[in-house]
Amino acid sequence: xxxxxxxxxxxxALICAGxxxxxxxxxxxxxxxxTNGLTVVVSEDHSAPTFGLCISYGIGFxxxxxxxxxxxxxxxxxxxxxxxxxxxxxxxxxxxxGGGFNNGDTRYDFTEYIESGPxxxxxxxxxxxxxRMKTLDFSVKNLxxxxxxxxxxxxxxxLNQPYGSFEWLDLPQKAFDKYPNSHNxxxxxxxxxxxxxxxxxxxxxxxxxxxxAVLAVVGDVKPDExxxxxxxxxxxxxxxxxxxxxxxxxxxxxxxxxxxxxxKLARIPALxxxxxxxxxxxxxxxxxxxxxxxxxxxxxxxxxxxxxKDKQVAVSVSGGDNWPLGNAFEYDGPTLMTSxxxxxxxxxENQVVMAYDQVxxxxxxxxxSREQVERVAAKMRSDWYDQLEIxxxxxxxxxxxxxxxxxxDSVYDTPDRVAKxxxxxxxxxxAKYLVAKNxxxxxxxxxxxENGAAPSGGAQ
Amino acid sequence: MKSLxxxxxxxxxxxxxxxxxxxxxxxxxxxxxxxxxxxxxxxKTVKLDNGLTVWLVSRPGFxxxxxxxxxxxxxxxxPSDRPGLSELFAKVLGQGTxxxxxxxxxxxxxSAGGDLYSFSSRDRTSVTTNVLSSKMExxxxxxxxxxxxxxxxxxxxxxxxxxxxxxxxxxxxxxxFQASRALARVMFPGxxxxxxxxxxxxxxxxxxxxxxxxxxxxFRPDHAVLVAVGDFExxxxxxxxQAKLGGxxxxxxPAVAAAPKPSGAPAHSIYFVARPNSxxxxxxxxxxxPLRGDADxxxxxxxxxxxxxxxxxxxxxxxxxxxxxxxxxxxxxxxxKSAGLVRTQADVRxxxxxxxxxxxxxxxxxxxxxDPTDEELGKAKRFLLxxxxxxxxxxxxxxxELAGLWGDGLTPDEIGNYGKKVxxxxxxxxxxxAQKYFPASRMTIVAVGEEKVIxxxxxxxxxxxxxxx
Numbered sequence: 001x002x003x004x005x006x007x008x009x010x011x012x013a014l015i016c017a018g019x020x021x022x023x024x025x026x027x028x029x030x031x032x033x034x035t036n037g038l039t040v041v042v043s044e045d046h047s048a049p050t051f052g053l054c055i056s057y058g059i060g061f062x063x064x065x066x067x068x069x070x071x072x073x074x075x076x077x078x079x080x081x082x083x084x085x086x087x088x089x090x091x092x093x094x095x096x097x098g099g100g101f102n103n104g105d106t107r108y109d110f111t112e113y114i115e116s117g118p119x120x121x122x123x124x125x126x127x128x129x130x131x132r133m134k135t136l137d138f139s140v141k142n143l144x145x146x147x148x149x150x151x152x153x154x155x156x157x158x159l160n161q162p163y164g165s166f167e168w169l170d171l172p173q174k175a176f177d178k179y180p181n182s183h184n185x186x187x188x189x190x191x192x193x194x195x196x197x198x199x200x201x202x203x204x205x206x207x208x209x210x211x212x213a214v215l216a217v218v219g220d221v222k223p224d225e226x227x228x229x230x231x232x233x234x235x236x237x238x239x240x241x242x243x244x245x246x247x248x249x250x251x252x253x254x255x256x257x258x259x260x261x262x263x264k265l266a267r268i269p270a271l272x273x274x275x276x277x278x279x280x281x282x283x284x285x286x287x288x289x290x291x292x293x294x295x296x297x298x299x300x301x302x303x304x305x306x307x308x309k310d311k312q313v314a315v316s317v318s319g320g321d322n323w324p325l326g327n328a329f330e331y332d333g334p335t336l337m338t339s340x341x342x343x344x345x346x347x348x349e350n351q352v353v354m355a356y357d358q359v360x361x362x363x364x365x366x367x368x369s370r371e372q373v374e375r376v377a378a379k380m381r382s383d384w385y386d387q388l389e390i391x392x393x394x395x396x397x398x399x400x401x402x403x404x405x406x407x408x409d410s411v412y413d414t415p416d417r418v419a420k421x422x423x424x425x426x427x428x429x430x431a432k433y434l435v436a437k438n439x440x441x442x443x444x445x446x447x448x449x450e451n452g453a454a455p456s457g458g459a460q
Numbered sequence: 461m462k463s464l465x466x467x468x469x470x471x472x473x474x475x476x477x478x479x480x481x482x483x484x485x486x487x488x489x490x491x492x493x494x495x496x497x498x499x500x501x502x503x504k505t506v507k508l509d510n511g512l513t514v515w516l517v518s519r520p521g522f523x524x525x526x527x528x529x530x531x532x533x534x535x536x537x538x539p540s541d542r543p544g545l546s547e548l549f550a551k552v553l554g555q556g557t558x559x560x561x562x563x564x565x566x567x568x569x570x571s572a573g574g575d576l577y578s579f580s581s582r583d584r585t586s587v588t589t590n591v592l593s594s595k596m597e598x599x600x601x602x603x604x605x606x607x608x609x610x611x612x613x614x615x616x617x618x619x620x621x622x623x624x625x626x627x628x629x630x631x632x633x634x635x636x637f638q639a640s641r642a643l644a645r646v647m648f649p650g651x652x653x654x655x656x657x658x659x660x661x662x663x664x665x666x667x668x669x670x671x672x673x674x675x676x677x678x679f680r681p682d683h684a685v686l687v688a689v690g691d692f693e694x695x696x697x698x699x700x701x702q703a704k705l706g707g708x709x710x711x712x713x714p715a716v717a718a719a720p721k722p723s724g725a726p727a728h729s730i731y732f733v734a735r736p737n738s739x740x741x742x743x744x745x746x747x748x749x750p751l752r753g754d755a756d757x758x759x760x761x762x763x764x765x766x767x768x769x770x771x772x773x774x775x776x777x778x779x780x781x782x783x784x785x786x787x788x789x790x791x792x793x794x795x796x797k798s799a800g801l802v803r804t805q806a807d808v809r810x811x812x813x814x815x816x817x818x819x820x821x822x823x824x825x826x827x828x829x830x831d832p833t834d835e836e837l838g839k840a841k842r843f844l845l846x847x848x849x850x851x852x853x854x855x856x857x858x859x860x861e862l863a864g865l866w867g868d869g870l871t872p873d874e875i876g877n878y879g880k881k882v883x884x885x886x887x888x889x890x891x892x893x894a895q896k897y898f899p900a901s902r903m904t905i906v907a908v909g910e911e912k913v914i915x916x917x918x919x920x921x922x923x924x925x926x927x928x929x
């Protein structure tokens with residue numbers, strides 16, 4: 001979240017008829033591990049003279065220290081603040097001066113650094129990525145500067161925005177009980193203000209090591225040459241021990257959780273509903289992903305049709321499994337299937353929830369039709385390929401998958417696994433997971449309506 | 461920090477001593493590799509007998525096809541007593557044809573792997589979808605039906621009106637929307653470009669019949685482009701388009717006219733939008749700039765990149781990376797068909813509203829009055845060239861870019877020409893564009909936030925401050 005801002009394998013990509021005649025697409029991809037533990041993935045794509053690169057480190061906001069909410073993201077900003085040999089500003093000058101761009105993103109269980117540019121820019125960028133894996137310029141001045149920038153980011157995305165991102169910032173805090181899953185991921189200002197350069201140093205030492213990272217490069221490269229180049233620049237980076245992964249699992253929820261918030265900036269009410277999802281490794285996880293899309297993805301989705309079109313109790317419906325923090329598989333601990341619903345002021349929260357519950361109850365008893373599931377599978381295949389079309393996005397998907405799962409199989413076989421999910425599995429999934437005692441609901445209503453009076457609807 | 465305003469009022473431009481020094485690069489850093497020529501897409505252009513313009517890019521391999529259809533006529537073409545009609549129009553387009561319901565359309569496109577998006581900009585109305593290439597024929601069938609046979613059902617119009625009314629309320633809570641709406645009203649008084657959204661009053665008056673009139677006026681093959689980019693054989697796609705759209709009839713009625721050019725520059729003054737409970741001020745600086753086809757368009761892009769359009773630009777290094785006033789400063793050259801704008805926007809915490817105003821003014825004047833360094837000029841040019849190549853890797857983005865070029869009256873060659881023109885921009889060209897468009901004295905400023913914060917923070921600059929229309 002540092003800044004504002006697809007490829008065809010002409011010869012090597014495999015396209016063939018897969019299950020049920022679906023189009024299967026698997027561009028060539030190779031993986032290697034350096035002796036210092038850095039995993040490298042390369043996918044060749046000569047459709048344009050460009051590259052996309054993603055390096056993900058196995059640390060996200062879930063495991064940031066107590067008393068330091070928002071620190072993983074603040075730290076992400078510090079990765080752009082220079083090193084002793086390449087001071088602040090060099091990275092941006094080199095990537096932009098070469099015709100490319102860079103960015104960073106902090107998520108539950110990883111932090112990614114991404115670049116894309118003309119292929120002529122790749123070698124200096126690899127050098128710079130290796131350089132910031134060795135050490136950083138731990139500068140108090142730069143920390144103070146980025147603390148200000150991050151606090152402005154929180155203002156622009158949370159404090160000065162209607163709804164304040166409550167559907168992904170507040171909902172997990174109410175839905176979960178353990179600190180790693182239930183704190184303010186963007187950071188309380190008192191915690192951001194309390195961050196010291198020693199915290200930056202310690203976090204870097206603990207988590208920003210080659211053995212806790214996966215580097216993926218996609219684009220106009222020859223695998224042998226690129227592996228050699230990466231060996232040249234990264235082999236000298238020393239591995240460091242990574243702290244043991246704590247148990248972040250939650251005690252199962254036993255009762256529905258409801259919350260009410262008021263919003264000084266919003267003009268119409270909103271609801272966020274989150275169901276706890278199975279662990280990523282559960283066979284139910286793939287069914288959850290399909291169920292999420294069936295219910296929530298696009299105008300053909302069941303909830304859009306029921307709530308916005310038929311019953312007209314909602315203005316918009318969006319959401320999904322692990323939404324909006326990555327795709328339905330990019331997590332390594334508790335996550336939610338979230339629905340975010342804007343609704344008119346003359347409709348009550350209960351009317352929306354009742355209409356919602358009717359949809360879910362029908363899914364849990366009758367299940368979807370075979371045709372519905374086939375349509376959703378086609379849509380998911382199409383959407384999935386979209387995130388692999390251009391090099392920088394494919395590099396991200398490969399890097400995240402290898403970091404979380406140890407291999408990149410899911411990057412190419414998810415559409416086929418989706419296509420095998422049956423209506424009965426979805427029905428059973430809904431009956432097991434999409435139940436009131438497994439969910440958290442937050443209703444957020446405008447503090448005042450347009451006339452300055454208390455809102456007529458919204459509250460129960 | 462609290463008395464940050466004292467002293468800056470008079471010496472506005474001299475107050476900031478900030479200028480970046482270029483540090484040498486690390487000695488071991490490898491140099492850039494040889495620059496590969498960036499390949500312009502090979503666009504096949506076809507004109508059907510009914511006048512439909514068809515632009516096709518075949519990219520075998522990645523198994524998808526992106527379609528983008530644009531027609532003349534957007535928000536600026538709406539009847540003057542129905543401002544924002546296009547927004548409702550685009551919402552209901554795709555919600556029913558003579559033979560398909562809204563749900564059938566959504567489900568058929570979903571089966572093909574896509575969503576149907578329709579939207580109106582100021583100059584155009586567009587329909588796009590991005591589907592699996594194995595399903596392109598089915599998708600094109602639905603698209604053709606929407607282009608030729610949309611019915612704007614009364615029931616769908618009623619639902620869309622209610623939702624558009626709530627969405628307008630929701631948008632009005634967002635500072636960026638408030639700033640853009642105010643800016644359009646200030647920059648284009650009396651010109652149809654002054655409208656970016658409907659009002660509650662105009663929405664309430666809109667009828668299904670009015671939407672059908674606009675549909676008949678705008679959706680005609682002789683003033684439309686269909687772009688397809690992706691995994692298909694040229695001959696097959698051409699035949700499919702001929703089969704599905706060859707029967708679309710052009711009416712003999714007059715086509716939608718382009719918006720008139722704006723008359724005269726607005727005042728160098730500050731317009732505020734009061735937004736109680738704001739914790740930031742949203743500052744928007746704008747002045748007229750070049751059109752997309754103007755000779756100095758590329759030089760203006762280069763000047764903008766040096767000034768504030770990229771991360772390592774002067775403005776971002778100053779107000780973000782040095783001073784920490786803002787997370788998201790942005791500067792860009794916006795082109796409509798009949799008007800161009802240079803725009804700067806930053807959301808800054810209330811306490812630094814005046815200081816940020818000062819620094820933005822300083823950087824605008826600095827780019828207008830000082831020569832870029834060789835590094836700045838070279839970086840800006842290479843950035844623009846590289847980013848274009850990166851963005852056009854995406855089939856959807858390329859389809860959208862091509863449809864936009866058609867809308868501006870340009871040809872597909874413009875993609876390749878753009879690169880050549882950028883490469884040819886000299887320091888003198890960038891200077892001339894910066895002098896012409898960027899001086900702070902040319903700017904009209906919109907500020908959204910707490911009224912008292914804006915008034916108190918910006919009064920020292922001596923410009924008239926008034927409520928935005």
